[in-house]
Amino acid sequence: MMTWTSAGHPPAMLHRRDTNEVIPIGTDADCGLPLGIYSDAEYTSYTVQLPPESRVVIYSDGLPDALPPSKDGSECFGMAGIMGTMRANTDAPLEQALDQLFIVSNAFTRGVGRHDDTSVVLVERDGPDSKPGEAGMNGSATSP
Numbered sequence: 708m709m710t711w712t713s714a715g716h717p718p719a720m721l722h723r724r725d726t727n728e729v730i731p732i733g734t735d736a737d738c739g740l741p742l743g744i745y746s747d748a749e750y751t752s753y754t755v756q757l758p759p760e761s762r763v764v765i766y767s768d769g770l771p772d773a774l775p776p777s778k779d780g781s782e783c784f785g786m787a788g789i790m791g792t793m794r795a796n797t798d799a800p801l802e803q804a805l806d807q808l809f810i811v812s813n814a815f816t817r818g819v820g821r822h823d824d825t826s827v828v829l830v831e832r833d834g835p836d837s838k839p840g841e842a843g844m845n846g847s848a849t850s851p
Contacts, residue, residue, distance in 0.1 A: 717738065718732055724762065760833070762831045773825075809825070
């Protein structure tokens with residue numbers, strides 16, 4: 708089980724590796740104000756059950772907002788880019804899947820790079836065959 712709240716970042720994504728389904732955990736309406744905007748801001752916590760062998764990707768808006776060089780800037784990496792990258796790396800080790808989010812989004816920008824700060828945390832729940840005391844969560848984070 709995972710409990711989370713948003714302080715201005717986009718909804719996290721749940722990657723069910725058994726079905727290769729990637730779904731948002733919450734909606735844009737669930738995203739609270741960034742920390743520090745108002746001293747009395749209230750935030751709602753949400754709880755989600757994490758299936759065995761699932762992954763959760765938590766990211767700042769720099770990842771989906773990655774843009775290729777274009778005249779109008781209407782095309783961005785988006786949720787579709789995140790979902791597609793996660794699906795394509797369902798069997799990859801955790802750190803490799805994380806690296807691929809940066810590699811694929813950078814390729815999407817045709818090497819120009821992301822124009823906003825980009826932070827990503829990728830967490831994995833172990834499978835049902837884990838030995839007692841070994842089951843749990845593994846994680847990897849980066850912000851190049």
